[in-house]
């Protein structure tokens with residue numbers, strides 16, 4: 001059982017004010033929340049009911065089969081890039097408007113998923129990323145090897161807790177089944193790391209909210225006691241991690257695929273009006289984003305096949321989402337202020 005530490009969640013999100021131990025107005029945190037604050041990552045068990053996780057998996061497989069390129073869910077020999085939309089060696093599928101497929105939005109608006117983020121931020125006015133889907137099939141010989149790319153998804157010049165990342169795991173995911181691996185507790189060392197490693201020439205960042213760890217950086221983490229932990233989960237579990245935590249993903253070493261949908265939320269008050277306007281354009285154009293919900297980077301839905309634009313590219317979802325009021329708020333659009 002978790003300890004009964006008296007912790008009050010404060011409305012502030014920046015810095016380390018996310019949770020303060022106080023004597024007054026005590027509120028016991030969920031054990032996963034305590035794990036998150038201590039280790040920088042956690043598993044929220046059963047955020048999505050198992051039957052719905054199974055239904056989402058079936059929808060993902062149907063989405064792949066729907067390209068009519070030859071992939072068949074019951075025939076592993078059809079797992080080949082010629083038979084599939086563009087999925088990279090990390091399992092990422094970024095294009096084809098997949099970020100706005102109905103099944104993706106249905107996962108994003110799962111109450112158990114949204115509520116976990118509401119608890120961490122202490123705020124119900126959230127916006128959500130239009131992030132990727134991961135189809136991590138095992139035994140891929142037709143793709144380059146998935147080499148480790150340890151990184152944190154946060155600008156090293158902006159320390160402190162800023163955003164919480166998440167993914168909904170959809171298949172049984174054990175130690176050898178591939179998936180998220182994190183440097184436990186490294187969120188608390190991030191600021192020190194960047195001060196002490198400032199001498200190093202950084203790996204070029206593909207966007208400012210990214211930092212890649214070199215061999216020297218990995219040694220620093222090891223020297224400071226950071227243990228790399230493969231996060232295991234059941235279908236429907238929500239994995240959460242502080243964006244300062246170094247992480248990457250592993251490919252499956254078993255015959256079990258690893259499927260997940262990335263779900264990341266932040267308080268709308270941390271987004272500017274320009275961010276929200278850019279986000280509205282992404283939503284209306286069916287474009288994806290990174291995991292940062294304030295839409296710093298927008299995708300293009302231009303997948304490649306053999307070096308050329310994929311003739312199977314799609315520019316709108318196969319099944320468009322149906323958003324209720326809560327889902328529509330997560331797009332950020334209702335928070336755009338109209339000029340008087």
Ligand SMILES: [Fe+2]
Pocket residue numbers: 151152153247
């Ligand atoms: Fe990442």
